[in-house]
Amino acid sequence: MRGLYNSISFCHALLPALLVLYTAGCTKTYTPKPRAYFRIDFPEKAYRTFSSDCPFSFEYPVYGNITAYTGKDAEPCWYNIEFPQYKGIIHLTYKPVSHNLAMYLEDIRTLAYKHIIKADDIIDRPFYYPDRHVYGIMYDIRGNTASSLSFFATDSIRNFISGSLYFSVPPNIDSLAPVVNFFKKDIVHLIETLTWN
Numbered sequence: 001m002r003g004l005y006n007s008i009s010f011c012h013a014l015l016p017a018l019l020v021l022y023t024a025g026c027t028k029t030y031t032p033k034p035r036a037y038f039r040i041d042f043p044e045k046a047y048r049t050f051s052s053d054c055p056f057s058f059e060y061p062v063y064g065n066i067t068a069y070t071g072k073d074a075e076p077c078w079y080n081i082e083f084p085q086y087k088g089i090i091h092l093t094y095k096p097v098s099h100n101l102a103m104y105l106e107d108i109r110t111l112a113y114k115h116i117i118k119a120d121d122i123i124d125r126p127f128y129y130p131d132r133h134v135y136g137i138m139y140d141i142r143g144n145t146a147s148s149l150s151f152f153a154t155d156s157i158r159n160f161i162s163g164s165l166y167f168s169v170p171p172n173i174d175s176l177a178p179v180v181n182f183f184k185k186d187i188v189h190l191i192e193t194l195t196w197n
Contacts, residue, residue: 002102008185040086042182044170047189051197052077054094061186064090079091086179090187092163097154102159105152109165112150117144127153127191134194138187149182149187159196 043063047055054077058065061081068142069078070092077094094105114120120143127136136153152162165183167176 007080026028037101038096040178042178045185045189046191049078049193055096055197056094056161057195057197058190061192064186069093083088083183086183087168088165089168089180090163090165090183090190092161095160097156097158099158101154101156104154104162108150108162110154112141112147113146115141115143115147118145128191132195133157134191134196136191138191140184148176149184151187151191153191153194161194163190173184 010075015137024061046062047059049057050060056077061083063085064081064083066081068074069080075095077144079092081090081092083089097104116122117197119141123140123142125138125140127134129135129136133155134153136148136151138151141148141150147164147166149165150163152160165187166182167179169176
């Protein structure tokens with residue numbers, strides 16, 4: 001009887017240890033994966049020339065569709081460069097200059113700095129091409145803002161063109177950063193190839 005009692009006591013003492021070993025050996029530790037975004041494949045950079053009856057021409061990406069802006073506030077020589085695959089659009093507006101350049105410059109600056117509430121930073125990049133009479137600034141607006149890039153170019157005498165890059169998705173700089181950087185090069189190329197007719 002004493003042997004049976006000792007066996008049962010031994011089993012009672014061994015059972016918790018076996019349960020701990022079983023639990024430790026059979027359970028997996030799960031670590032949540034960090035949040036990720038879809039990989040975006042971008043096309044090769046290639047450009048075509050846009051020219052019309054408007055007093056300017058420039059090169060824009062072949063993977064973009066350029067159309068006349070037709071909203072109720074549309075004016076002559078306003079265009080959209082649409083990138084449907086990326087849900088992006090560059091709105092371009094043109095204004096003739098006639099002693100009102102300071103007003104246009106302040107309007108585009110105000111539009112860019114309206115994003116300061118949500119922006120992490122706004123970096124101004126000037127452009128200066130005196131051989132083509134093209135002078136301007138690109139505003140690189142960083143953070144979760146409605147527009148990531150705004151710019152203007154002018155000859156200071158007769159012509160003023162401005163533009164902004166928008167996406168029809170909620171602003172999230174973590175997911176949009178690669179796309180914004182991709183289109184930033186296209187906007188720089190547009191400004192670098194801009195000529196007045």
